Every structure is written in C-alpha cells, then in structure tokens.
Amino acid sequence: MMESKQTYFVDISSGDILQDPNQNASPSFRIFATPTEVNELKMLFNDNYDDDMSTMRRAQVPFRQYHNSPEDDQYDQSMRDIYSKIYLLGDEEARLHITKIGILEHTANDHLREDIKNLK
Numbered sequence: 380m381m382e383s384k385q386t387y388f389v390d391i392s393s394g395d396i397l398q399d400p401n402q403n404a405s406p407s408f409r410i411f412a413t414p415t416e417v418n419e420l421k422m423l424f425n426d427n428y429d430d431d432m433s434t435m436r437r438a439q440v441p442f443r444q445y446h447n448s449p450e451d452d453q454y455d456q457s458m459r460d461i462y463s464k465i466y467l468l469g470d471e472e473a474r475l476h477i478t479k480i481g482i483l484e485h486t487a488n489d490h491l492r493e494d495i496k497n498l499k
Contacts, residue, residue: 382413394424410468427457
C-alpha cells in the first residue's frame with residue numbers, strides 16, 4: 380500500500396516537524412511528505428544534533444583551529460543533507476529559498492574563507 384503525502388511544517392532552528400503551523404511560532408518550510416519521509420528527515424535532524432554536539436566539544440580545545448576540523452565538516456554536511464531533503468519534499472517557496480541561499484552548491488573547499496586560504 381502506498382503512503383499518502385501530507386503537509387508538514389519544518390522549523391530548521393529547532394528541528395521540529397509539525398502538521399499544524401499554529402503549534403510552532405516560526406516554521407521555516409512547508410513540505411509534502413509521507414510518514415516514512417518525515418521519519419527520514421527526523422533522523423537527519425538527530426544526526427545533525429549529534430554533529431552539533433561534536434563541534435561544541437571540539438570548540439573546547441583551544442589549539443584546534445576551526446577551519447581544519449572534521450567535526451565542523453560533518454556538521455556542515457548534515458545541514459546540507461537536511462536542506463537537500465527539504466528541497467526534495469518542499470513546496471516551490473522552499474525550493475526557491477534553498478536555491479537562493481546556495482547551500483546545496485557546496486564543494487569540499489568552499490568553507491575556507493579567502494583570508495584563511497592565504498594563511499596556509
């Protein structure tokens with residue numbers, strides 16, 4: 380049996396995925412998803428939370444530079460995974476916003492600022 384898609388509202392900052400936007404003060408995106416797809420998105424948010432905690436632990440080490448950190452790279456990738464899933468499931472407004480911010484156009488060295496590259 381095929382699952383039917385329903386409307387959900389996703390808040391990027393909190394990781395909430397709700398059916399009723401009134402439950403959430405500021406939903407970021409509207410998506411159309413099956414319960415299975417919602418669970419996949421929830422798992423991506425859970426992975427992102429774990430990656431965020433890793434970056435916090437890494438930040439406690441004063442001599443480790445942030446631009447040479449696998450933890451930060453993993454966090455960035457988990458955010459791209461979330462935005463990618465939202466892009467696939469989202470309405471036109473969600474896809475336009477994600478395209479506009481350019482988060483899915485990342486390459487391996489894009490995260491290095493020009494002034495940091497010059498320090499190497």
